[in-house]
Amino acid sequence: MTIDDLPRLRQDKTPAPHSVDAANPEAQRRARRYFAPSVQMFGRHPGYGGAIIGIEGRDHTLPSWSGFEEKAFKKFAGYPIPATIIGKTAPHFRTIADFPRTRIVADDYPLLVYYRWFWEQGDGYPTLNSLSADILRESGNKELWSFSDPAVRCPPKWGSGGSVDFLSQWTYCYPDPIKIAQATDELFAMAAGRPGQGVMKMTQAIWYREQTAPAKQTVTTPPAWATENPTTEFITIAPDLLKEAFWSKLSRPIAGIMYHGYGSLFNDIKITKESMYTMTNPESREVLKELVQTVVQPLGPTLKHLPARTSEVAILESFASTIFAGRGTWGWGRGWIADVHLMTQWAGLQPVIVYEETILRDRLVGIKVLVLPHCEVLPQAAFNAIRDFQRAGGILVGDEFTIPALLPNLRLASYTRTGDAVKDKAALQQMAAQFRQDLASVLTPYATSDNPDIVTYARAAGNADYIFAVNDKRTYGDYVGMYGLVMEKGLPNRGTVTVRRPAAAVYDPVRHQSVPFTVSDGVTAIPVEFTTSDGRLLMLTDAAVTAVKIAAIPEAGGVNVTVTVTDADGKPITADFPLEITVTAADGARLPASDYYRAANGVVHIAIPKFYQGAPFPWRIKAKDLASGLSGEQTVNGAE
The missing domain is CATH 3.20.20 (TIM Barrel)
Known part of the structure; x- marks a missing residue:
């Protein structure tokens, strides 16, 4: 055009x-x-x-x-x-x-x-x-x-x-x-x-x-x-x-x-x-x-179907301050506003970003702490909503730029990067540690770690939690590290991830195995270890997986398959499980229905169409729960 x-x-x-x-x-x-x-x-x-x-x-x-x-x-x-x-x-x-x-x-x-x-x-x-x-x-x-x-x-x-x-x-x-x-x-x-x-x-x-x-x-x-x-x-x-x-x-x-x-x-x-x-x-x-x-x-x-847990810490990116004070990230992830977000990640607080419009529509429901970096100008309606949030007990965190009509409960001193990757990260992590300490009396993160270089994020489905733990421990390597601008080499690291809930089982869906953990005073503690910059996914459930059951019913239109991930009582576990399902014909051919699936609330239904029935029976159906590593098998013959 x-x-x-x-x-x-x-x-x-x-x-x-x-x-x-x-x-x-x-x-x-x-x-x-x-x-x-x-x-x-x-x-x-x-x-x-x-x-x-x-x-x-x-x-x-x-x-x-x-x-x-x-x-x-x-x-x-x-x-x-x-x-x-x-x-x-x-x-x-x-x-x-x-x-x-x-x-x-x-x-x-x-x-x-x-x-x-x-x-x-x-x-x-x-x-x-x-x-x-x-x-x-x-x-x-x-x-x-x-x-x-x-x-x-x-x-x-x-x-x-x-x-x-x-x-x-x-x-x-x-x-x-x-x-x-x-x-x-x-x-x-x-x-x-x-x-x-x-x-x-x-x-x-x-x-x-x-x-x-x-x-x-x-x-x-x-x-x-x-x-x-x-x-x-x-x-x-x-x-x-x-x-x-x-x-x-x-x-x-x-x-x-x-x-x-x-x-x-x-x-x-x-x-x-x-x-x-x-x-x-x-x-x-x-x-x-x-x-x-x-x-x-x-x-x-x-x-793709696991929503984030509700965050209790919000960072306001102000439209008015962007327009009238030259602020904002403009999508580049640079500057003080972006570094405040980075700092709250290192503090283990799982921040969410809100706009002035978000505040007016959602009224900061569920938010305990509102951070206002570079908030130099505010529209009247947004100011009123923020003031009401504070009057209702919400915590405001400002900086030296905060509009004078607001009196923050806490103030951060803005940080300007030096270009030295080590110094800048150390300064922001020190700020993160102090910030976490200052908020300790009003906020306890749902999921966090005892190591600032292990950054967590929580998602949930049913009665299960899915905790991501990312290792950010790095040093200068031999690729670009000699220039001093980027620490590009991941380092080994270890720590403990804690989640404020009791778990009956913890799984690693990437490694397909259970993970050691302890529960004390309603808090689940999970030791994690890394060899380099990497991530872990930890799945916490309220019941341990004991079996993967398959029901396959041949019908004129094809074969209907139901896979259920069950607990010790034979009931579906209320969680979303990743499954690998393979369907193999008698001649060893792998049918197109073989794929990865999501078992919502422990159950998934698959209809294998009739046109697959050119493959010789019996069919062998195998379903593997990628969280626990347990599998189930079923052999099915075609409909009469």
Whole structure:
């Protein structure tokens, strides 16, 4: 689709580079004219699974003076675009003559009204994304799906991505790989504004060399890849950090995972001036392959259905502070706000990110602690809700930037990174330890560890808990460590994960075995040990698995199979179990019904269609519970 002739226009009517005027009705007409035929042509091709909508076009958005936005805003607000509008954020509040001294702005303050409108719909991108997603849905192929990436490279305001099926965001996992969880939590905060919208997460398999191993920096012992590829701009993600970031994002209830940078994982493509991705570490692709085979494929059907446990600590990313004070992460996972999230992870507090809109809609129900990093400006309604939260007993945690009308119960001193990976991590972990101690009288985490380098996250289903434990103990290695910017080598580590509930059994679904544990005063303690940067999944149940039972009933239409994971009384255990089910014909052929499944509340039903019955009977059906490692078998003959 050609868009060069539909640029956004500055106030002087000159075109803005790299940005289409998505609010121009012609842009939307062209989207349908060119995209719809291609969807109809390729929509049922087996290699066409979905489409990325948007990419980085919105990075360059700004108010457009082409006439379309001006007309639309006046219709929306009843008055023209404020004269002080110059860019995609407002002038800094200190330069606005009539800005309230309290830094609390009325919800009908014209600049706030404009920027809320602009980012939710005004620049046209959410509408254009929704149109593109609708075109996919109109194809008739229900298997097609759409996603917007990078969806949170914008202010914290509902609406980014429009009505695509999934929001996603690519993340560079250096210098701290668990920062990927912060970007993931931002996606959930954004998707909260459109119930039913899913979240996926992409890891960058590429690393900017200048940010991890600068070519201009002289080191005593340069790595071999640097000598072999002296001009490369992008190198391969370090294998240990790939693994740690994988577990960090997988701990969240995401619907899918993605990786960008084929050329950094494989060297079977020609490197050109336009494509400077270079494969500098072949181990990384082997790590990813192993994770897909041992975690994603067997556990994916179950993990996609496990919601996160309700968090008690929320971090506000303020739209008003982003617009009027130049704050916000803009999806890059950098700066004080992102480091506060990182700090709360190291404190073992399982934070959730909220927007001003989230607070107004959900009223901070279930939240005990609200953290307000870089919260310099607030809308009146959001301020009122936060004040009421504190008056009702909620704990506010501010910093030196918090608006003067709020008096936080605790204050954090903001931290500015030095660029030294060791010093920065140590400083933030020290802050985390103090923060955890300061909150001890009001908050006891549901799941945590006794080691700040073992980061936990809890999800649940039925009467079971699923605790992720990620080892973040690292040092400088021989890949990029000599440059001092990233600790890319995972180290052995051990500790104890505690969960505030008694468990009858604890399982490791990746290793398919039970795990030693103790219970004291209603708290389950589980020792964990790591050899490198890695993750563990611990499944706590209220009954031990004693059997996997199979009932197979041949019928005219096929074979109906029911698999049940049972306790000592023969009853289904109220938990979601990952199962591997194989169906083998008499001639040894493996039937297509063989796959990985989720046994919701301990039970799964499978209908094996009649057209499989060309395979000779009897069929041997085997079901393995991937949590306990126990299996069951059943032989079935065809219907008469």
